[in-house]
Amino acid sequence: MSGGAAPVLKSALGVRGDSPALVTHIGPGAGRDLAALPLRPGDRRVDLERVGAHGGALLKAPADTRPGAGGHGDDRPVGLVAVVAATLADLRRAVAMAGRLPRTHHLVAVLTAASGHHDPPLPSPPGHGQWRELQEARVRRLDDGGWVCELFFLEPVETGPALDAVASGAIGRRRGPAVTPAVALSGPDAAPWVPGTVPPATPKPEGPVERRRTTPLADVALRVGTQKQPPWEDTEVPTLERTSGDALSWAGISGPQGPARIRRGGLVEDAATHLPPVDERVVNPVGFVSAAGRRLGTLAARGGRPVVVSGRQTVAELPESGAVSEVDLARLRSLRGIQVEWSGYSGPLPVLRAVIGLAAGGVPVFAEAVPGWAEPLGEELGALLTSVCAEHLGDRLDRERYSVALRRCALRTHATAARWRELGAQAQLGPLPEPRVSVLLCTRRPELVGFALDQVARQRGVDLEVVLALHGFGADAPGVARAIDRFAAGGREITVYEAERGEVFGAVLNRTAARAAGTVIAKWDDDFYGPHHLADLMLARTYAAADVVGCGPEFVYLEEIDRTVWRPGESERAVGLVSGGSLLTDRVVLEECGWFRRLPRAVDTQLMLAVGAAGGRVYRTHAHNYLVRRRSAGHTWTEDDAYFLRDAQRQWPGRRLAGLAGREPAGAPGAGASQKEGETD
Known part of the structure; x- marks a missing residue:
């Protein structure tokens, strides 16, 4: 104290x-x-x-x-x-x-x-x-x-x-x-499974779950302990059993089944679900340092507990459980990377939890090899840990790209929301609906409709629909109907709205949003987007407690000279503004802030100013899914190409999607096409 x-x-x-x-x-x-x-x-x-x-x-x-x-x-x-x-x-x-x-x-x-x-x-x-x-x-x-x-x-x-x-x-x-399903907790080590949630009930180890009149206060009971639990007496509420010692101890992983699977009641379960989840509301990439120092750290055991050392200095002493906190992450942000040593711990659980927490926080943690008993990390995370070395992390762009891959994998696999989706399925409670993202695509350019819809179709890990506003032309324009049919054939919903050419852009956006069925709204321009764009924004929406999320214009394609530049900026923090073409917000935020203003341009900026004035938070996540298309005309951003080249830390010939290796596939529209004024923020 x-x-x-x-x-x-x-x-x-x-x-x-x-x-x-x-x-x-x-x-x-x-x-x-x-x-x-x-x-x-x-x-x-x-x-x-x-x-x-x-x-x-x-x-x-x-x-x-x-x-x-x-x-x-x-x-x-x-x-x-x-x-x-x-x-x-x-x-x-x-x-x-x-x-x-x-x-x-x-x-x-x-x-x-x-x-x-x-x-x-x-x-x-x-x-x-x-x-x-x-x-x-x-x-x-x-x-x-x-x-x-x-x-x-x-x-x-x-x-x-x-x-x-x-x-x-x-x-x-x-x-x-909220964490779903509603969970009743029992056992001295149950709290890390639903952090930040006041449990509706804390039953005795044998149950039952407390009722309010005739209704149980929880959908499932989680019993966590080091000893065998007594028979469960509640016939209405199912129970999940988790041990804090046996299955993930050195003795438990050396049995005939090895680390591959942990058996409970004759069911084969994913080994990852036997690890307590990461509390993504505090263990997350917020505060990530892009321009880190040269020092490397090592995750090692000291007296059986995990510590991070750099040379002779102890940078952070982690808890005996291995659960990383936001304070630990802040102490480790300046390290270029952390290499994992796998031996010497009191058990496998502390090192597994430490690695997952560091990865979820975006700390570039890596290893020369991953032992077989570390399978609860998950196959994808295990493969990522061995995909880089210390020299690879010496490059700022490569380091940040690796951090993005780590945090994405760890949060999608081991965050509280992800863990309880799996546990709810194991309790046979059935899946709950994911939030639907309504992509608002407003364009004056029929030749770009197919390109934009193809990029939306590539999005992974998110339930989405498209509301397409054709501003000043109809679906009978060349190639438009074919592009719409091709998108619909992929199984995702699309609604088409034909707006009059004279309508103000802000009014068109509002009419487009009014046709959206999703609880989340994403604005889509004719820029370039990676396949994880929406899913990563949805992750940031949760862990950053933000009303609006987006990214900055770090990667810019200069169409007139066919060149991509990287102008690194601060990310993973609350800011005043994000790029309008990357904006994602909840529909209720639009309603609370008066929707988009009826203006011909700068409607995204005005929305974010309204959010800030209402006490909301605008959050900038990483920019590795977003490449701004810079044309020769039609921007409210008036600087010429020389401005972007002068401030660029790195540049490449051709078009590189958000700094990722390789050029865009053939079929993307080339240079020379200009956007009409008012269609971009």
């Missing part, structure tokens, strides 16, 4: 009256110095790492969940609940344990360290009026860079939602998709 937090906790203990206090801590070093606090005989000091989702009273007796009991246990409030967390990632794990915390008049949440790119933990009240009795709120920065948030209530409130509000305040107002 930081010295700056000690006076806060002592003061809080002094004003809680005659009621008992609960002081908890979670994360490496968070419990340091708590023993010196002036606790009374009725108070409790609890290490949440040892208690978990179910396994201790925490001043609140477990609820009686027997059929017909209808009880909720001892719900007496306490005078103070304090949660001291080493990092924001640890605080989000504490939220997942909050079902065991009592109601309170006074909540103190302490972050002993901060990454530097998260907001202050300013909470937003829950939506049901629970905080109308709020008396006072304080947020202050500690001397060593951490944060403390204090909330005082005239009437006691549920601690879980209040703690969730504090943790969410540090990430941003936009919460993103």
Whole structure:
């Protein structure tokens, strides 16, 4: 615990009256110095790492969940609940344990360290009026860079939602998709499986899941422990079993089946689903450093726990579990890359979790070889780790390209949302719908319709539809009907809207968006897009808590001289503006900000200004899927080709899609075609 937090906790203990206090801590070093606090005989000091989702009273007796009991246990409030967390990632794990915390008049949440790119933990009240009795709120920065948030209530409130509000305040107002299905947690090591989520129920190891009237509070129960679980007694709610020691221990992986598959109940399951997921809301590429230093690091074992060293310096001591936090990532951003050593750890789980966390954060982690027991990483991630070497990472462009591939693979395979899609399927709950992206394609140029639709058709990993606005011409224009039929034959939906030539561009966009069926809107220009463009934007939409995501104009194709230039800029951070042709936002954001303005140009810029004015966040992700087409005329960006050549760090003859090797395939429209003014931002 930081010295700056000690006076806060002592003061809080002094004003809680005659009621008992609960002081908890979670994360490496968070419990340091708590023993010196002036606790009374009725108070409790609890290490949440040892208690978990179910396994201790925490001043609140477990609820009686027997059929017909209808009880909720001892719900007496306490005078103070304090949660001291080493990092924001640890605080989000504490939220997942909050079902065991009592109601309170006074909540103190302490972050002993901060990454530097998260907001202050300013909470937003829950939506049901629970905080109308709020008396006072304080947020202050500690001397060593951490944060403390204090909330005082005239009437006691549920601690879980209040703690969730504090943790969410540090990430941003936009919460993103919820973890589905609804999960009841049981076991001391269950919290990392749904970080940042207040569990609806914390049943006993044998069940059942608590009911509200006749309906269970969760769709599935997750039981995590080191010992064999008792028979599950709930016939309505299925259970998933995960061990924190046996299957992913050195002894467990050396049996006859080896690392290839882990068997449970006669079913063969994906080994990756036996790893706790990465909390993508905090372990992500936000804050990635493109121009890193020359130093290399090594992920190695020291006393059985993972550490990252560079030469004789220890850059970061990771938790014994191997779970990387946002603070760890911030300490490692300046390294050019990190090589993995696979031996010496207390078990395979810490090194596997460390590698996945580093990859999800975009840290260029690599290895000379990947042992067979590391199969839970997944085949694709394992292959990526061995695809580069230290020399390869010396090139800034190659390093960033590798980082993009790593983060994409790790987040799609091991993030919380991805993990629970797989676990929900294993529990036979059936798939839930993915958000649909409506691609808005407005053009005045019939000769580019086929090219643009072919690029949309190449998009991978996303459910999409196209709303095509033909601005000033009809589907009977040469080649247009054939292009539309070719796209529709691929199985994706397309809606065609013919706009009058005299309509203002902003009005055409709004009429196009009104025909969209998706919950997410993506604007598409006649630039060049890689096949992961939309899927990567959707990832950033989740992990960046952003209202608008896009990328910068780093890669530009100068059509007049047939040359591609790279002008690197900052990415993976909140900004004021992104390139209009890469803009992706939720439909509800468009509605809240008044849709596109009825202007002939600059409508994307005006939308982003409106988002910022409303308190929203615009986020710039990497630009490796997007190549801006720079024509000789028709831009509001008035600089000539010399401007782009002068600032270019690298350039190539011909057209290279976002810096990726090779030219664009034949069939892309060539130089010399100009865009009419007003159709691009």
